[in-house]
Amino acid sequence: MKNLLTDIAGVKVGHADDARVASGVTAIVFDRPAVASIDVRGGGPGTRECALLDPVATVETIDGLVLSGGSAFGLDAGAGVHACLAAQGRGFQVGGISIPIVPGAIMFDLLNGGDKNWGQYPPYRELGYAAAAAASDDFALGSVGAGLGATTATLKGGLGSASAETPDGVRVGALAVVNAVGNVTIGDGPWFWAAPYEIDGEFGGCGLPPRFTPEMLAMRIKGAAAAKAGENTTLVAVVTDAALTKTQAKRLAMMAQTGFARAIYPVHVPLDGDVVFAAATGDKKVDPLVGLTELGMIAANTVARAIARGVYHASALPFPDAQPAWRDLFG
Template identity: 75%
Template structure:
């Protein structure tokens, strides 16, 4: 296993970004349509086709997900991914029409030093198309794609991913664009809140501090309290289990627990925090104990993906840009 969401067979990921813009797009594509749902905990989400994913609504399967920078402008990225899929003949068939289904979410990265003066139309549709065209089983982490312009309260945010397998052989993977209002580390030290769930040294192997102090538990907010509109963590979780749309909804809810294990504080009033979840339908799972176990492991995997996004990030090349974790603590990889 590569410790990526693409360890789930039939999943591919592609990035497209623009250094001058300091923003980008990440596309998660499925070789075959996957049953999907959503869980939203942030108070200010920016989502495309989110309501479609609720179990009470008709369409059950999607062709991919899109994660994008650009705040509400970034919702255009889904059209680019949709356009690429349409060229491949992918989508939901209605008579002679075929409509690719590509829900997605956006982060706010508009004040990170990049040039956002793009004129009449934003570049995100073209970036979405390029990200879809670039999708493969191998992809980069850190300051790439939707994570290029991401920040947190103290260190540069980024794009992270992780995977795991249940004792019964079901694979689950997560991908995260980490642009949190809070901190992914304990204070300003090297320790990640996700440390209890770390596998190997995937985000530095620093563990937790020997003793927690009031300074460690002091709440850090990005910029200032008034800057809470600038934040969101987007996650997609995918498994090869056989699940109904209602069960995928429950998986998304369970997986959202990983946010609280990785970010402090989280789910603020103007955060856009969301989990997209999908099941490719390969391996049967017990609907009660089995789904609970899968959800618990998914939450751990989300926490790991969030930490990896910050651990792998690099500083933007602008005056006053936020430092990366590696600028201060180096790298163990």
């Protein structure tokens, strides 16, 4: 296992980004349709085709997922991924026509120093197509794809991923775009809130501080002004090789949201758009009660690890007054 979302067989990930714009897109492509659902906890989400992920909706499976920067402009990225998959003949069959099902979500990165004067149309449709076309078993972490322009309250955000396996051999992976209103690290030190769940020093092995002070527990968010408070959202995709129903995928997404609270402080605030997609490729059976509970528990831990890795691997943007990266300060 490479500690990536693509440790789940039949899952590929691709990035495309624009350094001048300081924004990008990440596409998750399934080799065959996957059962999926969603859980939204943030107060300001931006999503595409997510109503069909409700367990009562007719369509059971999806062909891909798209995560994008650009706020509402980034919703165009879904059209690019859709076009790439349509060219491959992928999709829901209606009267001989294939319609790819590609839900997605966006995060706000419009004030990070990049040039957003893109003219009549934003670049996200083309970036979405390129990301889907580049999807493979291996992919980079940090300031890439949808994580290129991401920030947190104090440090550069980014894209992270992690994977795990239950004792019964069921795998679960997470991919996170970390653009949080709060902090992923504790106080002014190198410690990650997700430290108790770290495996093999995957985000520095710093552990927790020797003690917690009131200053560490004080609220730190992106600026005091209301405009600044809206510059955030963490997007997560959780994928498992378990065989789940759409209702069970919904429950998995809900349980996986716990990982946000283990890795970000504060979280799920009024202007966050925090979203978890959960998808299942259907290769392995799980017990619907104890088995699903264990899978959700491990998924939450994996989400926390993916969030920390997104910040750990990030690089600062090359603009004046850009946020420092974790490695700039703590190496």
